[in-house]
């Protein structure tokens with residue numbers, strides 16, 4: 001959700017781009033900064049360990065699209081962890097022609113923070129993203145959220161539906177893994193409730209991407225991941241058709257696909273789930289909103305790379321157009 005700009009911007013720190021950034025991270029980053037050239041401005045999104053994924057096989061959109069319309073074995077449960085509201089300019093590019101034509105103005109956009117439960121008959125129970133913990137809402141400071149991030153968090157705008165704590169308690173089976181769409185706060189905010197040692201997976205560059213904005217968020221992301229297993233990084237390869245930025249056959253049986261959709265963050269990943277009733281695309285924050293998806297308008301200031309966001313949104317929309325039976329679940333709206 002939060003911004004991940006790769007380049008310095010003179011935008012004042014009070015703007016929406018500081019959402020979810022933590023002042024406590026400033027000190028180590030500043031120290032690092034003093035020893036760096038201008039080409040290395042900024043610091044990593046997280047200092048949490050990242051390793052090559054032991055799961056998943058690089059594949060192609062052609063192979064994926066050959067099977068995705070067949071009923072699949074994975075049951076999918078959508079969990080709304082909390083209702084919330086964020087600035088519309090963060091989740092929709094209000095400078096786009098489409099938003100201007102529609103007369104969209106900035107203001108609170110109602111959203112939700114989702115987690116998804118995937119139950120595979122032989123591979124076990126996985127989550128996609130993690131929801132929010134009870135503590136994040138009650139005690140953001142105690143949960144490790146830095147000062148400036150707390151200022152932008154507005155927990156009073158959260159209406160909790162099911163915390164990550166309650167979700168994990170009712171799953172009834174050990175978690176085989178957590179598949180992250182990306183490493184922004186509102187996607188890793190449930191991680192403190194996940195049993196230690198549970199394997200984590202995310203796209204490339206999610207911890208290592210460098211930005212000056214990470215000065216404000218790094219400590220918060222680190223706090224949520226503290227004690228967790230290293231982030232296993234999907235090993236994407238170029239999609240031969242060029243239709244996507246890369247595709248992974250997660251279990252090797254064609255039931256679950258990771259699709260690289262960079263722009264919001266460098267490793268942003270969508271997941272395509274084959275369920276008994278048809279394919280479901282979890283877009284992650286390639287598109288936060290229903291309006292943005294339906295009007296082909298990419299996310300706004302929360303995305304780090306607007307041109308790549310435009311390309312990834314177009315790629316996912318084209319995928320769904322080729323497979324009209326597909327259900328689309330957007331990053332933060334039904």
Ligand SMILES: [Zn+2]
Nearest residue numbers: 001184186285
């Ligand atoms: Zn988000």
